[in-house]
Amino acid sequence: MKKKISIKKILSWLLGSKSLPFQYTHHFVLLVCAAVYTFSVCFNIALGVSDDFNIYLQMGLVPAIIWIWYQSRWKGNFHKMAIIFAYFLSLVSIPTNWLGNGGSSGPTYLMGMASLIYLSILLRDISLYRRLGQALIVLIPIPLVYIEYLYPELIFSYPDDTLRQIDLTVSFILIGFIVIIIMENYFKRFQLEREKAEYLTEQLRFLSEQDPLTSLYNRRGLDRYFEEKANSHALFSMVILDLDNFKHLNDQRGHSYGDEVLCSLSGVLKDRAIKDKGIAVRLGGEEFVLLLPLNAEDAVESTKKVVAAFSREKLAHGFVTFSAGVAQAEPEESQESLLKRADALLYKAKKSGRACILM
Ligand SMILES: Nc1nc2c(ncn2[C@@H]2O[C@H](COP(=O)(O)OP(=O)(O)OP(=O)(O)O)[C@@H](O)[C@H]2O)c(=O)[nH]1
Known part of the structure; x- marks a missing residue:
């Protein structure tokens, strides 16, 4: 030596x-x-x-x-x-x-x-x-x-x-x-x-596909992943999640506390995505997407696990709820169409009193 x-x-x-x-x-x-x-x-x-x-x-x-x-x-x-x-x-x-x-x-x-x-x-x-x-x-x-x-x-x-x-x-x-x-x-x-x-x-590529605040994928990452999934013709579902009354929370507790809540939910979403072999995306603001290789029913179960895990997070001012819409991709369906369907379900969830998951 x-x-x-x-x-x-x-x-x-x-x-x-x-x-x-x-x-x-x-x-x-x-x-x-x-x-x-x-x-x-x-x-x-x-x-x-x-x-x-x-x-x-x-x-x-x-x-x-x-x-x-x-x-x-x-x-x-x-x-x-x-x-x-x-x-x-x-x-x-x-x-x-x-x-x-x-x-x-x-x-x-x-x-x-x-x-x-x-x-x-x-x-x-x-x-x-x-x-x-x-x-x-x-x-x-x-x-x-x-x-x-x-x-x-x-x-x-x-x-x-x-x-x-x-x-x-x-x-x-x-x-x-x-x-x-x-x-x-x-x-x-x-x-x-x-x-x-x-x-x-x-x-x-990694940096261009990453959201700087939460380190989740951004819209560009979602585009690439969606294309990969669509080309493989594998079964997958999209979950759109949106924190409830986030504007109010921001106004009451301050923007930096709002950021803390966003990061906390992001951590939970990331863990869930890893466990389910999918990806977690921050679409923008307080809106997130989970793209999971599951059917709609299993994706709903997975989202419920996110609710449970997020409720265990130690947030200074207590539990924050979110609403979600879940849609399973149809064969050959475009990203816009799937997003639109999941978003419509999210909108319905918000209208029906928030803090719920619809499919
Ligand atoms: N702290 C923080 N706030 C953000 C960020 N991006 C967007 N927001 C805030 O998120 C809030 C979104 O408000 P709205 O779209 O009215 O939605 P909401 O108050 O959650 O109401 P519902 O979605 O109907 O429950 C706005 O006040 C934005 O300023 C961010 O990066 N950090």
């Missing part, structure tokens, strides 16, 4: 935070490049598959790459260093590798392809530099092939075919490994951003 933590610490010291995958990958590629150049120098000296000029140049490039890493990782110059490194790849690394490492028969094309992928991702939001860098990498083999054709003596040739095959194979494995890391991190970043967008969309 201790070892794991210390490796994590070393990686984060070298590469930065994983939550910044572009910086993280960039630092990783820089350090791997420095290591690959060091390895190349040893490999080329040992096997003699490169000329002295290329070997000295590669030796000199190691501290240059470390400097770029240092500036990017510790001096906050990520963007500037990304541009320098991308252009260093196309203008220095590819031509020198071409001259010193077998020309068109060496691994430079592989290097060019990896550089193209890396530059396209690294400079993704710096359009001008990206396009210019891409054009340079794509076009740079043209003069190099030309030089190779006109002055073949300038190109270091492999002493034999076996060494060429070894060099190409080792280069392919190293470059393939770097490309995998780049792509993996790119997709990780893409996935992180997609997850973030999905989360924010969900949050936004």
Whole structure:
């Protein structure tokens, strides 16, 4: 466990935070490049598959790459260093590798392809530099092939075919490994951003469907839920509830006490909706809706349970009643029609003395 933590610490010291995958990958590629150049120098000296000029140049490039890493990782110059490194790849690394490492028969094309992928991702939001860098990498083999054709003596040739095959194979494995890391991190970043967008969309929808005072669904939430229920052709009923003489209560006890009563009833409605696998909605003011996957009779029973639970709520100025209308949805019935029917029953309940449930 201790070892794991210390490796994590070393990686984060070298590469930065994983939550910044572009910086993280960039630092990783820089350090791997420095290591690959060091390895190349040893490999080329040992096997003699490169000329002295290329070997000295590669030796000199190691501290240059470390400097770029240092500036990017510790001096906050990520963007500037990304541009320098991308252009260093196309203008220095590819031509020198071409001259010193077998020309068109060496691994430079592989290097060019990896550089193209890396530059396209690294400079993704710096359009001008990206396009210019891409054009340079794509076009740079043209003069190099030309030089190779006109002055073949300038190109270091492999002493034999076996060494060429070894060099190409080792280069392919190293470059393939770097490309995998780049792509993996790119997709990780893409996935992180997609997850973030999905989360924010969900949050936004949640907030847009929520009543701020009671945290119940609002009319928008009811619309969505109704559509889902109607499309599933499942049986459901609508209960419209309205607190009785709420204006009077507000006038007598004050608006904030009125809010307390609204919140208290909302809590009871929410619990009931959860138990019955439906939803509780605040339509507006002191009017609420329960949409329950029940027939009308069961919805009435459920509403009676709301009356009982609400009567047990400890309200400072005593029990408050409500009236309700219950209507079961007909097949293919629209929301407006169902609301109208339930509302008519509520109106009737109010007219017949309040504090009752009609269906
Ligand atoms: N405290 C509080 N009051 C609200 C809110 N929204 C609406 N109201 C009040 O609710 C009252 C509704 O009054 P009415 O529509 O006349 O209904 P009522 O007095 O309940 O009468 P009946 O429905 O016939 O029993 C009004 O006084 C509104 O100001 C709110 O968010 N908080």
